[in-house]
Amino acid sequence: MNYQEAGVDIDRKAGALRAAAQKIKATYTPQVLRGIGAFGGMMEASRLKEMAAPVLVASTDGVGTKTLLAAQTGRYGGLGFDLVHHSVNDLLVQGARPLFFMDYIASARLEAEVLAAVLESLAEACKAVGMPLLGGETAEMPGVYHEGGLDLVGTIVGVVDKDKIVDGAQVQPGDVLLALPSSGLHTNGYSLARKVFAGWNLEEPRPQLGGQSLAEALLVPHRCYLEEVDLLQREGIEIRAMAHITGGGVYENLPRVLPQGLGAEIRRGTFPVPPIFELIQRAGNVAEQEMFRVFNMGLGYILVLSSDMASGAGTLLTQSYPVGYIMEGSGIKVV
Amino acid sequence: MNYQEAGVDIDRKAGALRAAAQKIKATYTPQVLRGIGAFGGMMEASRLKEMAAPVLVASTDGVGTKTLLAAQTGRYGGLGFDLVHHSVNDLLVQGARPLFFMDYIASARLEAEVLAAVLESLAEACKAVGMPLLGGETAEMPGVYHEGGLDLVGTIVGVVDKDKIVDGAQVQPGDVLLALPSSGLHTNGYSLARKVFAGWNLEEPRPQLGGQSLAEALLVPHRCYLEEVDLLQREGIEIRAMAHITGGGVYENLPRVLPQGLGAEIRRGTFPVPPIFELIQRAGNVAEQEMFRVFNMGLGYILVLSSDMASGAGTLLTQSYPVGYIMEGSGIKVV
Numbered sequence: 001m002n003y004q005e006a007g008v009d010i011d012r013k014a015g016a017l018r019a020a021a022q023k024i025k026a027t028y029t030p031q032v033l034r035g036i037g038a039f040g041g042m043m044e045a046s047r048l049k050e051m052a053a054p055v056l057v058a059s060t061d062g063v064g065t066k067t068l069l070a071a072q073t074g075r076y077g078g079l080g081f082d083l084v085h086h087s088v089n090d091l092l093v094q095g096a097r098p099l100f101f102m103d104y105i106a107s108a109r110l111e112a113e114v115l116a117a118v119l120e121s122l123a124e125a126c127k128a129v130g131m132p133l134l135g136g137e138t139a140e141m142p143g144v145y146h147e148g149g150l151d152l153v154g155t156i157v158g159v160v161d162k163d164k165i166v167d168g169a170q171v172q173p174g175d176v177l178l179a180l181p182s183s184g185l186h187t188n189g190y191s192l193a194r195k196v197f198a199g200w201n202l203e204e205p206r207p208q209l210g211g212q213s214l215a216e217a218l219l220v221p222h223r224c225y226l227e228e229v230d231l232l233q234r235e236g237i238e239i240r241a242m243a244h245i246t247g248g249g250v251y252e253n254l255p256r257v258l259p260q261g262l263g264a265e266i267r268r269g270t271f272p273v274p275p276i277f278e279l280i281q282r283a284g285n286v287a288e289q290e291m292f293r294v295f296n297m298g299l300g301y302i303l304v305l306s307s308d309m310a311s312g313a314g315t316l317l318t319q320s321y322p323v324g325y326i327m328e329g330s331g332i333k334v335v
Numbered sequence: 336m337n338y339q340e341a342g343v344d345i346d347r348k349a350g351a352l353r354a355a356a357q358k359i360k361a362t363y364t365p366q367v368l369r370g371i372g373a374f375g376g377m378m379e380a381s382r383l384k385e386m387a388a389p390v391l392v393a394s395t396d397g398v399g400t401k402t403l404l405a406a407q408t409g410r411y412g413g414l415g416f417d418l419v420h421h422s423v424n425d426l427l428v429q430g431a432r433p434l435f436f437m438d439y440i441a442s443a444r445l446e447a448e449v450l451a452a453v454l455e456s457l458a459e460a461c462k463a464v465g466m467p468l469l470g471g472e473t474a475e476m477p478g479v480y481h482e483g484g485l486d487l488v489g490t491i492v493g494v495v496d497k498d499k500i501v502d503g504a505q506v507q508p509g510d511v512l513l514a515l516p517s518s519g520l521h522t523n524g525y526s527l528a529r530k531v532f533a534g535w536n537l538e539e540p541r542p543q544l545g546g547q548s549l550a551e552a553l554l555v556p557h558r559c560y561l562e563e564v565d566l567l568q569r570e571g572i573e574i575r576a577m578a579h580i581t582g583g584g585v586y587e588n589l590p591r592v593l594p595q596g597l598g599a600e601i602r603r604g605t606f607p608v609p610p611i612f613e614l615i616q617r618a619g620n621v622a623e624q625e626m627f628r629v630f631n632m633g634l635g636y637i638l639v640l641s642s643d644m645a646s647g648a649g650t651l652l653t654q655s656y657p658v659g660y661i662m663e664g665s666g667i668k669v670v
Contacts, residue, residue, distance in 0.1 A: 144402065
């Protein structure tokens with residue numbers, strides 16, 4: 001199915017949706033043979049022919065209950081960036097680069113303005129990383145979704161040459177964890193955050209957030225780490241492993257890319273924790289360990305590098321923090 | 336994200352989910368380098384290297400409100416087949432063949448037994464067409480989904496060599512429409528069907544349905560046309576266009592693959608209409624044209640062939656029906 005089949009005929013809808021369709025088309029590269037409207041989106045894979053052993057990499061993700069906060073505040077314009085950036089980061093971890101993106105937007109009823117805002121943000125985010133939004137599906141299912149409930153899901157497909165896969169095999173005890181900062185919650189922990197702030201005024205500027213409102217601080221889009229990883233690899237920095245810190249925090253995401261028998265220690269105070277996390281922790285009386293299990297706590301993306309490479313990388317990057325080390329043993333300790 | 340991140344740690348759940356994980360792993364071919372548990376699923380694309388000009392084809396789809404009927408009757412075991420077959424057919428239309436599949440399952444709360452039933456059916460359907468279930472995502476969002484409401488969405492990625500793309504360019508007036516029968520509603524028209532049968536006993540055997548119950552007749556899985564299309568292409572039958580008849584029926588799906596200036600005429604009585612459609616039409620007092628707009632009416636998949644090729648195809652296929660012709664003009668007439 002596609003936007004037309006689902007009854008959301010872009011040509012028949014308001015100017016808002018026409019503008020979104022234009023933005024989607026603007027993501028198309030010359031490799032795109034068929035986009036929205038076809039049974040399947042089509043893209044020439046000439047890039048793969050040039051690789052010695054191309055490996056396709058794919059990830060499916062949603063933005064979770066961040067949509068509820070978007071609905072509550074009427075701010076839908078960041079959700080597309082959230083989804084696309086989350087997805088690109090998941091590919092990056094294995095050394096892959098994006099080829100194309102597919103989206104799914106569903107609700108009880110899709111207002112044209114909401115759909116347009118989400119589609120435009122998806123298209124803009126895709127365009128910024130040079131990735132066509134090749135197709136998608138919309139669905140209106142009042143029996144499945146709550147009124148106002150929206151789900152936003154996407155599948156990213158990318159590619160990496162087999163000998164360029166980053167798989168953690170070279171990670172050694174003593175390797176440095178170099179963290180790239182997050183912009184805030186990214187797309188995880190919204191169930192807890194919404195519970196903590198239930199009944200709070202979301203639009204009131206708050207000094208603890210540097211004058212931002214809760215709505216602004218909570219909805220700031222997920223950061224994309226493509227540029228940083230591109231820069232490091234272009235400059236010959238050998239990256240031994242990478243982890244995208246999503247649901248489960250450092251405790252669950254870092255071990256996924258480390259070899260058996262290795263763990264890591266992360267030191268508090270070596271990296272900035274965005275003020276929104278401190279507010280959540282205080283307002284919700286949440287234990288520190290729980291905070292690190294639910295949220296990224298400022299650690300958006302972690303690179304594992306030899307100490308030599310880490311100092312090289314540190315001088316190349318505008319914002320990066322050596323936050324800890326790889327250790328013998330297993331598990332992640334935050335000390 | 337993946338099953339682990341989403342809190343559905345397969346190892347920690349009951350035997351039901353372990354069995355599903357085994358079935359998912361059984362879909363993996365030697366080309367699969369990473370499956371569930373990784374940030375992204377990975378698959379070697381050696382097949383693409385052998386093609387002159389490989390084109391990736393992708394489609395994202397959901398099974399819509401068929402999930403509500405599954406929930407109502409506790410029969411979830413067909414949904415995976417519905418989603419996978421729908422997706423495979425969408426690729427076939429353009430001449431592509433499946434490479435891999437990604438799924439998304441979301442609900443207010445995911446019962447282990449329901450999740451296992453859906454995952455197992457997805458895995459079995461993927462296995463049967465030789466396609467790895469490379470990854471997926473599960474989400475529990477009580478604020479977004481109704482209690483018992485379930486959404487099941489998937490993205491299929493396939494490939495076709497550029498000169499093998501079936502694009503309708505060779506379609507001529509007089510070409511034959513050869514229909515492959517559907518098994519029933521497939522994955523479209525459930526909102527109307529559920530409305531028509533609201534309050535009916537779904538489990539009672541009905542003589543009008545050859546002794547089947549409504550639940551059985553309505554939940555029969557979407558058919559897959561891969562085998563038929565494979566057979567025809569292997570035997571040298573030149574297929575000029577193909578349409579998968581989904582939402583919007585023949586009226587909306589057939590024109591999508593015909594060149595400008597061509598339409599088609601379909602003749603009633605040339606193909607069997609499954610009894611469930613006659614029951615819906617009578618019980619709901621639905622106009623004939625509306626039936627053909629909402630449902631496939633027995634026309635699951637339509638091949639457009641020269642008349643010579645059509646008779647050749649007809650002898651090769653066990654079940655196929657010449658149901659009409661390509662005409663000058665535009666639009667689809669059912670006469």
